Amino acid sequence: MDLSYIINILGEDEFGELNPVSPPIYQTSNFYFKSVDQFRKAISNEKENWIYSRGNNPTINLLCKKLAALEGAEDALVFASGMAAISGTILANIKTGDHIVSVRNPYSWTDTLMNRKILPGFGIEVSMIDGTNIQNIMAACRPNTKVIYLESPNSWTFEMQDLEAVGKFAREKGIITIIDNSYSTPLFQKPLSYGIDLVVHTASKYLGGHSDTVAGVCCGSSELIDKIFQNEFLTLGGIMSPMNAWLVLRGLRTLPLRMERVSRSTGQIVTFLSSHPKVKRIYYPYHPSHPQFELAKKQMSQGSGLFTVQVESEDIAAIEQFCNSLKYWRMAVSWGGFESLIIPSCTFVRPGLYTTLPANLIRFSVGLEDPKSLIGDLEKSFELL
Ligand SMILES: Cc1ncc(COP(=O)(O)O)c(C=O)c1O
Known part of the structure; x- marks a missing residue:
């Protein structure tokens, strides 16, 4: 079928x-x-x-x-x-x-x-x-x-x-x-x-x-x-x-259409972020920097739209400013919808809870917007970080 x-x-x-x-x-x-x-x-x-x-x-x-x-x-x-x-x-x-x-x-x-x-x-x-x-x-x-x-x-x-x-x-x-x-x-x-x-x-x-x-x-x-x-x-x-x-x-x-678009846009956004000086590490299974990239290619046909970025800065106030100033990326839980979202780990990592995650992570879910707008939005907000 x-x-x-x-x-x-x-x-x-x-x-x-x-x-x-x-x-x-x-x-x-x-x-x-x-x-x-x-x-x-x-x-x-x-x-x-x-x-x-x-x-x-x-x-x-x-x-x-x-x-x-x-x-x-x-x-x-x-x-x-x-x-x-x-x-x-x-x-x-x-x-x-x-x-x-x-x-x-x-x-x-x-x-x-x-x-x-x-x-x-x-x-x-x-x-x-x-x-x-x-x-x-x-x-x-x-x-x-x-x-x-x-x-x-x-x-x-x-x-x-x-x-x-x-x-x-x-x-x-x-x-x-x-x-x-x-x-x-x-x-x-x-x-x-x-x-x-x-x-x-x-x-x-x-x-x-x-x-x-x-x-x-x-x-x-x-x-x-x-x-x-x-x-x-x-x-x-x-x-x-x-x-x-x-x-x-x-x-x-529209699942195949949406997934194609999300996967393509995410590739572009991850490429942009991976060479950005304010980014320390990207967690994306379909990126060569991922330690299991070979396994990803073996068992997944593409990467989807969810990834995490560890920023260089550990200054929570600056991370908050970066997140607050984004216009296209809204802040919310969940992912996989038409809209691009972020969730900074500093909203929930605190002593005794989720301590295995560093507080300078930001998780991104890429939606259906024009990837140029999404990248432009990130570029502008990075100036604050
Ligand atoms: C990977 C994963 N599995 C399961 C769930 C739970 O799904 P639901 O919110 O529909 O109960 C979520 C929700 O965020 C999720 O991210």
């Missing part, structure tokens, strides 16, 4: 005789039956029938089909947020007494789930390791390790894991692998093709692409997805609304 077919055609002819070009938003909680027999048959398979929208809904189902096809997966589930997808997927694959091996510095709330809040309370142990070396992953696994959790690359320091090597090792050991693939989108990296079992995304970023929706997705084999659906998905109930599914579907129509 090619990309255009998935995005424009797949599943679109299932909405009755009116042939809408844009899919209807099935804003309904439930679906009625005209006979007890129909009702009985439907209820025997909640995943395949329209019964109740916590389980299945036509607008949501269309989105699942497209996302599964984009990842090259048999099936997908969508959730109320990326975190609902991540927590539901992890919880579905562990129980009390189990052990998880996770890469260090994953998305902050994933870290909270594993190390501070939910999992420790249920007697699940997590070893956080440097996943840039497969030996660390292998050495951390124990007889009770049930999940290896990856985020490649992660979203501040852009560390990567060798997906093929991890996939092969985990399959031999019978350990489930889960990856947060939000950075690359299914367009730039296809983890299932390297033997990873389950792929999660925050669809609030590039997949939705317009900063108007919070959403998440998990893709994998029918067997693994069905296991999540029958248990954590239906019982925890963190589902996506039909309206939000429609917004993500609309976002997907």
